[in-house]
Amino acid sequence: MKRVGTYSLALLGFAFALGFGRWAQSLFTKSELMHFSVNFPSEGRAEAMSCCNVGGPWARDYGDDWSDYPEGGLLAYGEEGALVVDMGQQGFLKRTLQPNYISISSHWLRNVGTKPYRIRLEMDMCDLEMEWLTFEADWDQATQSSTRYIPTGDTFNMDWFFRIPAEQRNQSVICDGELRVIDADTSTLLTDLPVRIVNSAVN
Amino acid sequence: MSLYPKNYRTLRPHWLRRIGFALLGVVLLYAPFALLTRALLWLTGTPLLPDVHRICMRMPIQWLAQPWMYATMIQEPLYLGSVLVLPAIALFVGPLFCGWLCPAGGFTEHLSRLVPTRFQIDLSGKVNPVPVRYGFTAGMMIASFIGANVCCSFCNFTYTQNLISAVFGDFTGIAYWASFMVVGFVLWFFVLGLFTRGGRGWCNFLCPAGALQGLSHSLGRWLRIGRSVQIDHSLCRNCKTCVSTCPTWAISSKEDQTQINIHGCNVCMDCVEGCEQQAIAYKPNRREARHVETAEPAHA
Numbered sequence: 037m038k039r040v041g042t043y044s045l046a047l048l049g050f051a052f053a054l055g056f057g058r059w060a061q062s063l064f065t066k067s068e069l070m071h072f073s074v075n076f077p078s079e080g081r082a083e084a085m086s087c088c089n090v091g092g093p094w095a096r097d098y099g100d101d102w103s104d105y106p107e108g109g110l111l112a113y114g115e116e117g118a119l120v121v122d123m124g125q126q127g128f129l130k131r132t133l134q135p136n137y138i139s140i141s142s143h144w145l146r147n148v149g150t151k152p153y154r155i156r157l158e159m160d161m162c163d164l165e166m167e168w169l170t171f172e173a174d175w176d177q178a179t180q181s182s183t184r185y186i187p188t189g190d191t192f193n194m195d196w197f198f199r200i201p202a203e204q205r206n207q208s209v210i211c212d213g214e215l216r217v218i219d220a221d222t223s224t225l226l227t228d229l230p231v232r233i234v235n236s237a238v239n
Numbered sequence: 240m241s242l243y244p245k246n247y248r249t250l251r252p253h254w255l256r257r258i259g260f261a262l263l264g265v266v267l268l269y270a271p272f273a274l275l276t277r278a279l280l281w282l283t284g285t286p287l288l289p290d291v292h293r294i295c296m297r298m299p300i301q302w303l304a305q306p307w308m309y310a311t312m313i314q315e316p317l318y319l320g321s322v323l324v325l326p327a328i329a330l331f332v333g334p335l336f337c338g339w340l341c342p343a344g345g346f347t348e349h350l351s352r353l354v355p356t357r358f359q360i361d362l363s364g365k366v367n368p369v370p371v372r373y374g375f376t377a378g379m380m381i382a383s384f385i386g387a388n389v390c391c392s393f394c395n396f397t398y399t400q401n402l403i404s405a406v407f408g409d410f411t412g413i414a415y416w417a418s419f420m421v422v423g424f425v426l427w428f429f430v431l432g433l434f435t436r437g438g439r440g441w442c443n444f445l446c447p448a449g450a451l452q453g454l455s456h457s458l459g460r461w462l463r464i465g466r467s468v469q470i471d472h473s474l475c476r477n478c479k480t481c482v483s484t485c486p487t488w489a490i491s492s493k494e495d496q497t498q499i500n501i502h503g504c505n506v507c508m509d510c511v512e513g514c515e516q517q518a519i520a521y522k523p524n525r526r527e528a529r530h531v532e533t534a535e536p537a538h539a
Contacts, residue, residue, distance in 0.1 A: 045367060046374035049444065053378025057387025060419035064388055068417035127418030134416050169411060171288045184286055197415060 059127075066125040073144040076153070076217045076226035118230040119215075123205065124237030136200040140231065145192040145217065149226075152185035156220040157194060161213035161231065165199040181220040200233070208238040246480060246513050253512040254349065257338075261345030268294060269342060269403050279317055291400040296321040296448040297379070297390035304380040321448045326455035331465035333521075334452035337442065338507035343399040344442045344449075347428060348486050351438025361436040363488040368443035369453070369502040376447040393423040395441055437486030443503065453502045460501050463524045468504055468511060470497055474518035481510035481519060 064071065121138055147153055157180050159166065168177060170193055174184035186192050204210050210233040217226045267275040270290035277289045287293055299318040302308035312318040325336050337344055351359070362368070379389040391397075398420075401412025416424075431440025442449050459465040470481075475497055481490045482497070489503035490510060499510075511519045 042367065042370045046370035046377075049371035049374025049376075050378040051374075052371075053375045053382060053389050054385065054387050056393065056419070056422070057378070057382040057389035058385070060392035061386055061388040063418055064392070068419075069415075129418035129421045130416070133421065137415060139415050139417075167411075171290070171292065173286045173288050 063125075063127050063130070067122050068126060068130050068138070070119065070121055070140045072119050072140065072142050072229070073146065074142055074215065074217060074227060074229050075146050075148040076155070077149045118232060121231070121233045123200070123210070123233065123235040136202060136205060137197065138200065138233065139195060139197045141193075141195040143191065143193040145186075145194065147186045147188055147190055147192075150188060152187050153226065154182050154185050154220040155192065155226065156181040156218040156223075158216040158218060159196055159213070159231070160216070161196075161198060161233075162211035164201075164211060164213075164233075167197040169195040169197065179220075198233070205235060206238055207235065209234050246484075246515065249515075250484065250509060250513050253509065254352075257345065257507060258349055260339040261342050261349065264340035264342045264345065265403060267340070269400055271404070271407050271409075276317075283316060285315070285317065290404075291396050293317055294320045296325075296396055297394055300376065300447045300451060301380055301383065301390045305383070321451065325448065326451050329452035329455040330459040333456045333459070333465070333467055333504065333506035334449060335506050337446075337449050337452060338505035341442075342403075343395045343427075344439055344446070344505075346399055346402075347432030347441065348438035351433050351435070354433050356436070359434055359436045360430075360440075362440070363436060363482065363485070364491050366488075367500070367503075368440075368488060369500060371444045372446065372450045372453070373502075375445050376450040379447050390447075392419045393426075393445070395423070395427040395446075398424050398427055437488060439486045439505075442505070443487055449505065453504075456504070456506075457501045460524050466521055466523050467501060468499055468506060468508065468519060468521050469524075470499060471518045471520065472496070474516045476516055476518075478515070480513050480515065484509045484513040 063069075119140060121140060123135065123138065126135060145155070145157075159168075168180070172182065172192060172194075174182055176183050182192055200210060211231075213231045213233070215229045215231050217228070218224065219226055266272040268291050270288070273289035273291070273293075276291075276293045279285075280287060280289055280293060285293070294317050299312055299320070299322045302312060302318075303322060312322070325334075328335065339345075382389045397412070404411070405413045426445075427441045431444065432438050437443075456467065460467050477492055477495050477497055479492050479497070482492050484490075485504075486507060486509065487503050487505050489500045489505075491498055491500070506521065508521055511521055
């Protein structure tokens with residue numbers, strides 16, 4: 037009897053982790069704190085991607101070592117070729133407490149090229165009030181550029197926070213914007229990723 | 240049974256020492272100080288800002304079920320803290336990190352003593368949290384295989400870092416709230432923290448880093464190496480002071496025999512300090528000790 041109780045408690049902890057984890061991930065991937073990958077440079081690239089370099093707005097297949105996110109051309113968290121933040125799918129608590137403050141995050145701005153790059157980031161988002169946050173030590177916010185060269189295969193990270201004016205929240209498409217990754221030395225566009233903020237609840 | 244230790248005054252100096260160590264944990268691991276993290280980032284040439292996330296206690300545990308991530312952990316050795324360093328320490332001396340240095344656990348435990356006991360949930364002796372914690376840890380490890388996210392969504396280390404940053408004027412962390420962060424924070428700080436006896440409900444039920452160390456600590460006892468908190472039953476009068484003292488609900492008393500569940504003990508040594516008969520000691524895991532202590536925990 038005691039053993040049954042112990043296993044039941046273990047099962048309870050197990051179910052709690054998976055249940056809450058599924059709920060959190062459903063919010064992660066649609067509306068709240070969306071995470072995504074961007075590989076650069078994208079010029080002329082169409083190749084088999086592995087679990088370690090997933091992402092980037094170009095066609096690809098999954099490599100043999102793929103074993104994580106669902107198949108079908110998804111970014112790490114998001115849609116192929118575009119990041120879509122749907123305010124209409126916010127959870128109850130977010131919708132109640134802080135609906136107009138949203139965040140997107142990439143911990144995987146990855147250099148998949150053949151040489152190191154120092155990158156500049158441009159986030160063109162319809163003049164929305166925006167904050168930048170990174171845990172990179174080598175970042176100059178004034179020029180929105182990395183102050184170190186990102187070696188081949190290495191990553192950079194950045195979080196963005198947007199404040200949506202209340203009057204814009206009831207639009208079906210709030211912003212059709214874009215993230216651009218640019219070579220800070222030559223000002224060459226390395227890659228771009230459409231970033232859309234929508235509200236499906238309006239429809 | 241009183242919710243508070245019967246010998247509150249006796250324990251006060253010990254608690255002050257532990258609060259001091261928890262503050263040391265802040266200085267070592269948490270921004271804006273993060274002295275240990277800074278040193279490790281410098282040694283490994285990692286170009287990142289130092290805060291508690293650099294020595295992540297949760298993601299590497301999830302990666303234990305993902306062999307393709309082992310190379311990452313070896314290439315970036317800061318990830319080895321919770322899966323190698325802390326369990327190795329726990330093997331020999333127990334989860335001293337949990338009981339003494341961890342600010343996330345210490346914060347809620349020490350603050351919970353300020354909350355009147357009539358407002359607190361007392362689960363000690365009623366629910367054995369150890370299997371729940373192992374089950375939760377197993378769930379977290381396989382979560383990503385079924386499209387679930389546990390380790391980053393419900394991270395009490397992040398909540399602690401955000402609060403500490405806010406105290407020092409950086410409000411970024413507490414400005415943004417996702418639904419799952421609200422649920423996690425309320426669970427950690429209020430429900431299982433301030434309003435649960437001992438203030439360690441999150442540690443007891445939901446901390447995978449604690450689970451791994453508890454497992455390692457029990458292995459040390461089984462192998463008879465290292466040290467652990469043990470009861471000398473020839474001195475014990477079964478007064479239950481230690482039961483009410485233990486913040487992790489690891490001590491139970493049944494059929495006039497007091498027992499320590501080594502899987503739940505975080506070696507805070509409140510029981511050692513509080514025992515008036517000096518029947519409890521932190522001592523080497525020898526043969527006779529194992530003979531006394533191998534009994535199953537008395538939780539139902």
